[in-house]
Amino acid sequence: MPARLGRYAVRRRIGSGGFATVWLAYDEQLDSPVAIKVLAENWTEDSHVRQRFLEEGRFLRKVESPHVVTVYDAGSLEDDRPYLVMSYADQGTLADRLEDEGLTVPQACEVVRQIGAGLHALHQRGVLHRDIKPANVLFRTVDPEHEGTVVRAMVGDLGLGKALDVSSRLTMIAGTPSFVAPEQAQGEHLDARADQFSLAALTFLMLSGRPPYSHSSLSAAAAPPPPPPLSTTERPFPQAVDDVVRRGLAADRNDRYPDMPAYVAALAEALGESGMGSLPARWLPVDPELTQPGNKPSLVPSHDDLPAPVPPKRRPWWPAAVLALVLMVAGGLGGYAAWQHAHETRTFTDEDRTLRVTVPSSWARDVSLANWMPPAAPFSQSALSVGNKADWRASGEGVFVGLMPEKKLPTSLPQHPACSKPGKTERGTTGDPSVSATSTGCPGGGIIIEKAEQVSPTKLLWIQVRSDDEKTAEQVLDTVRTLGSLG
Structure with missing residues (x-):
């Protein structure tokens, strides 16, 4: 673990992927925890990957929205690897929530509303996300003046984001198969309705507890069959809700809603009172085990400053049982972990x-x-x-x-x-x-x-x-x- 990244004192590693590692660090000048995303060493000499990494920071800086991850700073390490300093999502990701506890219908509706607002802000600035999935929906605690501490949803990881005016010239097709729009999997020119398809797939997963598709490759996502019914015995929904989500998942983008606000408004109307509830009830509860930025460093952190490992939480019975069951029935993949693994x-x-x-x-x-x-x-x-x-x-x-x-x-x-x-x-x-x-x-x-x-x-x-x-x-x-x- 590096002691510092630029002027930031490193606390611990949050996660890592094929292209980058994310560290939790402390901004001593502003007295605040931050997340720092550093390009992986093996991609340092790849100009294409390096450009994509830097473009993510530029795209995020274009947007000022409480529902899009904020980039505060950027820099380079001594070995010339670039890094981005971003807001710290202390409440994990949607993937964490779905695996541990699941969401109530009002909570799912509120997440759709907030993520829809973040995506619409991107679209208004001419940016397409192209990879909306549970792992890229982040949560952080905020303290509104009148509501007390609540959890806010944000769009994160624009590693595949592209300006809308150049999306037709992409030479690489990418995305997560079970959430990607057919036109994106086919390599066609894209517009904001591609992100709407992904949000509709996310809506389906949050409401029903199972994904609408379990594609193992992008070629399968290029020509998807009609999605299965949204309702299950455990979670029945009015036909109007199924109709809204199904329209968002239309294979032909011309059959979808004209923009993100139209989709979000139609879903809220279809859910009616079941999707509303009181405002605090629509927010996700704060998980105290996740909010652990560590002790404020004085100079350089030592290993003694790091928080003790958090024991795994005892998961409620229904999300794991129901999710595993519906995934085996609907996708034949034997569980949530296998479903995720199939997308690599x-x-x-x-x-x-x-x-x-x-x-x-x-x-x-x-x-x-x-x-x-x-x-x-x-x-x-x-x-x-x-x-x-x-x-x-x-x-x-x-x-x-x-x-x-x-x-x-x-x-x-x-x-x-x-x-x-x-x-x-x-x-x-x-x-x-x-x-x-x-x-x-x-x-x-x-x-x-x-x-x-x-x-x-x-x-x-x-x-x-x-x-x-x-x-x-x-x-x-x-x-x-x-x-x-x-x-």
Whole structure:
């Protein structure tokens, strides 16, 4: 644990992800706890990721809303890694609340109202969030003048946020499959109604205790079926409420509400008195076990200053039992943790918007979406490459997808003699114009799949997948898609 980050005294680590680590620190000048988000070391040299990290701070600074996380400061460490100093969400995330206690209907309605207000503030400043999900809804305590201490909901983590005027030029498709709008999963031009879809999916989860979808990939989210009924035996709702949420989840964005305030107002009207309650009852209760910023440091914190570990809370019986049951019935994923784990993927589209593939997030360390020059080809062709390290083709995990100007399938594919069991070229089944070869026992362990597919009279699609296990390799191979006309 670093003693300081810039001028801020570090208290403890709040959490970490693939791109950044968040620390709880203390602003000695302003006498206040803050959260500091630091870019992960392994992404320091990646200009694209670095730009996205800095853009998050710029987007958040554009908005002055009590329901959007505030950025107070920014800077760089000695190793040139950037960091953002933000408001500290001392009451955790919506994911924490759903797992531990769940929400009452008035509380869920109030969270929708506040998050809707935060998203609308972003939209008014020309910013699209693109990744609304339980982990990105944060809570903090505030002290209004007349209501006493209450918990406020905020939109956080704009790591995928984009200015609305450039969203049509994105080359990377991203988002959480069970909450992402179909047009976003398809890589289309986006507007504020994409965030409305995500908020409607969040509404469904908060009200019913289960997500409307359990997509395992963004390709599945690109063409979702109609959502299941909102009501359950444990939580029945009027048809009007189901109609509002279902409209927010419409696959065609033109069928959704025109903007965020319209959706929030329609939901409140449909819920009526069941969604209102007195104002204090609509707020979430303060959890004293979460509000632990630590002792105010005098100079540099010592390990003795850190708060003692908090023992796990005894969870009420119904949220865990009901949530596990409905997830097994609705999604077949065996529980909330498995449902979350199924979303750890990323989808990439090449610069020409011709090829697409979905890979495990851990692979997305060495990414190239630029064209390549096939052997003996007069012109460059569409291609993309994603791997877990720069030399993944020798001993790592990754996938290459590229077009080749060729009118017929090759008679043989690379055999990879360094593998203990080199693959033999096999033709596809009847009606499948492809050849493939699977090699196992390869250097570094794992499997290599080579595949060539005739995707047009004059074009071959060449794919190589290298993985530590066959199931992952097959799953990645199944996500490869060609988009549009290939000539």
